[in-house]
Amino acid sequence: MCGIVAYVGERTAYPILIKGLQRLEYRGYDSAGVALFNGKVRVYKCKGRVKELQTLARDEDVSGSIGMGHTRWATHGEPSDANAHPHRSTRGLFHVVHNGIIENHLHLKKELALRGYTFHTDTDTEVLANLIEDVYREQRVSAELATRLALTRVVGAYGLVILCEDEPGRLIAARKGSPLVIGVGEREYFLASDAMPIIEYTDRVIYMNDEEVAVITPDSIDLKDLYNDAKTPDIKTIRMHIDSVDKGEYPHFMLKEIHEQPHSVTDTFRGRVAADSSKIFLGGILDVMPLLIEARRVIIIACGTSWHAALVGEHLFEQYARLPAEVEYASEFRYRDPIVGKGDLVIAISQSGETADTLAATRLAKDSGATVLGICNVAGSSIARETRAGVYTRAGVEIGVASTKAFTSQITVLAMMAFLLGSKRQALPPDNYRALINELTRVPELISEALGQEERVREIAHLYKGVSNALFLGRGILFPVALEGALKLKEISYIHAEGYPAAEMKHGPIALVDDSLPVFVLAPTDRLYEKTASNIQEVKTRGGRVIAIATRGNTDVYRLADHVIEIPPCREALSPLPAIIPLQLLAYHVAVARGCNVDQPRNLAKSVTVE
Numbered sequence: 001m002c003g004i005v006a007y008v009g010e011r012t013a014y015p016i017l018i019k020g021l022q023r024l025e026y027r028g029y030d031s032a033g034v035a036l037f038n039g040k041v042r043v044y045k046c047k048g049r050v051k052e053l054q055t056l057a058r059d060e061d062v063s064g065s066i067g068m069g070h071t072r073w074a075t076h077g078e079p080s081d082a083n084a085h086p087h088r089s090t091r092g093l094f095h096v097v098h099n100g101i102i103e104n105h106l107h108l109k110k111e112l113a114l115r116g117y118t119f120h121t122d123t124d125t126e127v128l129a130n131l132i133e134d135v136y137r138e139q140r141v142s143a144e145l146a147t148r149l150a151l152t153r154v155v156g157a158y159g160l161v162i163l164c165e166d167e168p169g170r171l172i173a174a175r176k177g178s179p180l181v182i183g184v185g186e187r188e189y190f191l192a193s194d195a196m197p198i199i200e201y202t203d204r205v206i207y208m209n210d211e212e213v214a215v216i217t218p219d220s221i222d223l224k225d226l227y228n229d230a231k232t233p234d235i236k237t238i239r240m241h242i243d244s245v246d247k248g249e250y251p252h253f254m255l256k257e258i259h260e261q262p263h264s265v266t267d268t269f270r271g272r273v274a275a276d277s278s279k280i281f282l283g284g285i286l287d288v289m290p291l292l293i294e295a296r297r298v299i300i301i302a303c304g305t306s307w308h309a310a311l312v313g314e315h316l317f318e319q320y321a322r323l324p325a326e327v328e329y330a331s332e333f334r335y336r337d338p339i340v341g342k343g344d345l346v347i348a349i350s351q352s353g354e355t356a357d358t359l360a361a362t363r364l365a366k367d368s369g370a371t372v373l374g375i376c377n378v379a380g381s382s383i384a385r386e387t388r389a390g391v392y393t394r395a396g397v398e399i400g401v402a403s404t405k406a407f408t409s410q411i412t413v414l415a416m417m418a419f420l421l422g423s424k425r426q427a428l429p430p431d432n433y434r435a436l437i438n439e440l441t442r443v444p445e446l447i448s449e450a451l452g453q454e455e456r457v458r459e460i461a462h463l464y465k466g467v468s469n470a471l472f473l474g475r476g477i478l479f480p481v482a483l484e485g486a487l488k489l490k491e492i493s494y495i496h497a498e499g500y501p502a503a504e505m506k507h508g509p510i511a512l513v514d515d516s517l518p519v520f521v522l523a524p525t526d527r528l529y530e531k532t533a534s535n536i537q538e539v540k541t542r543g544g545r546v547i548a549i550a551t552r553g554n555t556d557v558y559r560l561a562d563h564v565i566e567i568p569p570c571r572e573a574l575s576p577l578p579a580i581i582p583l584q585l586l587a588y589h590v591a592v593a594r595g596c597n598v599d600q601p602r603n604l605a606k607s608v609t610v611e
């Protein structure tokens, strides 16, 4: 959601900015723009894709070794050429690219309009550009001080990069709530919303903290907080390889990421389980282990797919660690004055580590005195830094907007945590603990076997690509998988889909069943198989079409269902991992057959940095 990229150095900025914007396309956007400085500032921006921006700038002067670019995901004002960033202040002294939301922009706009400032867009960012210009002119201070003073008047979130025409040769950057990473090169700096546009130039980065402002020239970086206290930049080395941001032989990132799962899950548990399956070792939560052992309950907060992983976690914590567990949408948790405090364990799950609601809920939980852990994929992300301890999922860069490998890695981490806690809390006998760890190490193999069903899934996808609705049913630990299967399908194919607990179908969704409704049923051979088989019959007798996801070797199910997709036998605790694979593939192949933009579905964003 919204992406910033900026450059200051000795090279021509434009190609770096364009490439950077392309690297940020995965976040989701509807318009794009750049501002370049070479004697004066030139701005090119338009509604649409980066490709269209390139066409627009094709015959223009794109010289200059300082510049900034932006991909916008509309919040204030529709997607349009005018609303695209960068935005300019009334006298053109300041140009700004901004991620986040200025909540008091209407109030500020009214005030600035009375003082003669004019507005040509519907955005909150234009208000900010004018506010900075106003402070700069009225108080006759430097652009950097004007920025800091202006920002003390702002309520909301921002990741900002600013060009001041009066002060050439530098960029000003500021952050509160919306991430900004500074890449440190040789006589050059790169700025971006995440490390993706930076990694091909340098592996040395500074993650800006909230309420920090940086003035950056090719040779220097001057970092301060909003109140003028100098800060020392903390340069970190990141390990991210440029290959991870290429599709390789795959037509889409999503398909590549689905197929990466045997490896990504291995990376998640590698070095964290003993070779003889006797132990789990999670270095990131070692320090807080006594608090975890003593915890009276766990609350897991997340959004989207991460929330579905959390629901799997709920089963795992209750069943294997005998720890009462609750799962909440971060956006609901934070606004309902929750009863949470010392003695509670709160786990925030977020692939990006930047989801605004999850971040705010994390802070609330922290302030309440709970022990707060993070399960994040992006190292150095805001939630990872905000939490006291945690476990990285190590799934690698996930670019497809529809999350796949992050989900399976999140479940893998939750399983490791639950088994480890179960053992420490003496809720899990040593033999079971060992058996579960052993099964965990088999998961990559199980996922590979499930991937082997791709051709079958593709055929089924083609049979049902024209439907308008679909139902996904599951029980127990596979109910969240039904929810996730439905979410995947609607996200990328725009087919309305719902996930339901299989038995609950009788209380409503059954009214929808007719021969145009495909019903995907997770029906592994487990302790509830007979019950699920009855649910399949309920659908069949009403003319519905059933696609069963069933355990290899179950011949009975072929009698009941219209189609069967086989998954390998697996212990219940880890069954969501192979079971989600056919549903990810299904969503993918249906979306491709319908001609949808799989990696960047309409209206969605990879990293949701607004509330």
Ligand code: G6P
Residues within 6 Å of the ligand: 303, 304, 305, 306, 349, 350, 351, 352, 353, 354, 355, 358, 401, 402, 403, 604, 605, 606, 607, 608
């Ligand atoms: C967006 C993405 C989803 C993701 C959700 C939560 O909606 O499109 O794929 O599950 O945000 O993101 P997070 O980064 O917090 O896991």
